[in-house]
Amino acid sequence: MAEPPVDEFALIAELFVPLTGGHPAARGLSDDAAFLADQPGCDTVLTVDAMVAGVHFLPDDPPDLIARKLVRVNLSDLAAKGAEPVALLLAAAFPQDVTAPWLRAFAAGLGQDLATYRTVLIGGDTVATPGPLTLSLTAIGRVAAGQGLARSGASVGDDIWISGTIGDGSLGLRAARGELSALSDSDVAFLADRYRLPRPRVALGPRLIGLAGASMDVSDGLVQDLGHLCRASGVGARIEAGLVPLSDSAKRAVAAGLVTLASLLSGGDDYEVLFTASPEAAFAVAALSAELDLPLSKIGSIGAGTGVVAIGSDGQTLDPAQGGWRHFRAGS
Numbered sequence: 001m002a003e004p005p006v007d008e009f010a011l012i013a014e015l016f017v018p019l020t021g022g023h024p025a026a027r028g029l030s031d032d033a034a035f036l037a038d039q040p041g042c043d044t045v046l047t048v049d050a051m052v053a054g055v056h057f058l059p060d061d062p063p064d065l066i067a068r069k070l071v072r073v074n075l076s077d078l079a080a081k082g083a084e085p086v087a088l089l090l091a092a093a094f095p096q097d098v099t100a101p102w103l104r105a106f107a108a109g110l111g112q113d114l115a116t117y118r119t120v121l122i123g124g125d126t127v128a129t130p131g132p133l134t135l136s137l138t139a140i141g142r143v144a145a146g147q148g149l150a151r152s153g154a155s156v157g158d159d160i161w162i163s164g165t166i167g168d169g170s171l172g173l174r175a176a177r178g179e180l181s182a183l184s185d186s187d188v189a190f191l192a193d194r195y196r197l198p199r200p201r202v203a204l205g206p207r208l209i210g211l212a213g214a215s216m217d218v219s220d221g222l223v224q225d226l227g228h229l230c231r232a233s234g235v236g237a238r239i240e241a242g243l244v245p246l247s248d249s250a251k252r253a254v255a256a257g258l259v260t261l262a263s264l265l266s267g268g269d270d271y272e273v274l275f276t277a278s279p280e281a282a283f284a285v286a287a288l289s290a291e292l293d294l295p296l297s298k299i300g301s302i303g304a305g306t307g308v309v310a311i312g313s314d315g316q317t318l319d320p321a322q323g324g325w326r327h328f329r330a331g332s
C-alpha cells in the first residue's frame with residue numbers, strides 16, 4: 001500500500017524534529033535560527049561538507065546509508081581537530097520525485113548515527129532541486145580552548161602516522177559498481193561497506209591532543225592530503241608505500257592486479273586520521289592504538305623542504321596517479 005505523501009513541513013515536523021533530541025538549541029525546529037549556548041573554556045569548531053549524488057555516493061545507494069555517510073564525513077573533520085561533536089545543521093536539496101519511503105529511510109539513518117555519535121540536529125534547510133540529490137551538513141564541535149589540532153603543526157623530524165587502513169574506500173566504490181567480481185563476495189561486501197559507511201575516528205581525535213603535532217583527516221587521497229598538511233606546516237614529507245596499512249581485502253586486490261598500490265595512495269574516501277608526532281611519542285601512540293583497538297601505523301617522516309615523496313618497495317619513487325581527488329579545474 002502506498003504511503004501518504006510527506007511534504008516539506010511534515011518532513012521537518014515528523015521526521016526531523018525527533019532528531020533534535022529535544023535539545024533547546026533547536027527550538028523545536030520552529031524558529032528562524034538555532035541558538036547554541038557558549039561553553040566556557042571551549043573553542044567552537046565548525047566544519048561543513050556537502051555530498052552530491054553521483055559525485056560522493058551512488059544515486060541508488062540506500063537512503064539510510066547516504067544519511068549516515070553524510071554524518072560520518074563531517075564527524076571525521078571534527079575528530080581530526082580533536083573536537084567532540086555537539087550539534088549538526090542539515091541543508092538538503094531533494095529531487096522533485098523523492099518518495100515518502102525514501103525520506104523515512106533517510107531520516108531513520110540520520111537518527112541512527114546521531115545516536116551512535118551522541119549528537120543532535122538543531123536546524124537546517126529543505127528545498128527541492130531539478131538536479132541530483134545534494135546534501136550539506138554543518139557540524140559543530142567543541143574542544144578545550146586553544147587545544148584544537150591544526151594541519152600546520154608538523155615539525156622537521158616528526159614521524160607521520162595514519163589510522164586504520166588506506167584504499168578501502170576507493171576500492172569500495174569499484175566494488176559497489178560491480179567492477180571487482182574477481183574478488184570473493186566477502187571482500188566485495190567488505191570494501192563496498194567501507195565506501196558507503198566510513199568509520200570516522202571520533203575516539204582517536206580528542207586523544208591526539210598533546211600527542212600530535214599536526215592532524216587532518218584523509219578524504220581526497222593520502223598523498224594529496226599529506227601535501228596539504230606539509231604546505232600548512234612549511235615542511236616536506238617522505239613516506240614508504242610498503243608501510244601504508246592495507247586491509248586484507250585491499251591486499252588481495254593488489255595481489256590480483258586489480259589495483260596498484262600507488263593508486264590506493266591517491267584514491268580518497270578513506271576518512272582516516274593523518275597526524276605527525278615527535279619520535280619520542282611513538283611509545284604513547286602505540287599504547288593509544290592498543291587501548292582504542294585501532295591500528296595506528298608509522299608510514300614515514302617529516303623533513304625540511306616541500307612536497308611529498310612516496311618510496312616504493314624497490315626504493316624507487318612512486319607516482320601516485322594524479323595525487324588525489326579534485327572536484328574541478330575550471331577553464332576559460
Ligand SMILES: Nc1ncnc2c1ncn2[C@@H]1O[C@H](COP(=O)(O)OP(=O)(O)O)[C@@H](O)[C@H]1O
Pocket residue numbers: 049077217219220
Ligand atoms: N566554498 C567555500 N567557502 C569557504 N571556505 C571553503 C569553501 N570550500 C572549502 N573551504 C575551506 O577550504 C579548506 C579546505 O577545504 P576542504 O578541502 O573541503 O577540507 P576537508 O577536506 O577537510 O573537508 C577548509 O578550511 C574549508 O573551510
Ligand SMILES: Cc1ncc(C[n+]2csc(CCOP(=O)(O)OP(=O)(O)O)c2C)c(N)n1
Pocket residue numbers: 049050054055056057058073173219220221267268269325
Ligand atoms: C560516485 C562516486 N564517484 C567518485 C567518488 C570519489 N570521490 C568523490 S569526492 C571525493 C573526495 C572527498 O570529497 P570532498 O567533497 O572533497 O570532501 P572533503 O575533502 O572536502 O572532505 C572522492 C574520493 C565517490 N566517492 N563516489
Ligand SMILES: [Mg+2]
Pocket residue numbers: 048049
Ligand atoms: Mg571539505
Ligand SMILES: [Mg+2]
Pocket residue numbers: 049073074077219
Ligand atoms: Mg572533509
Ligand SMILES: [Mg+2]
Pocket residue numbers: 076077080216217218219
Ligand atoms: Mg578534512
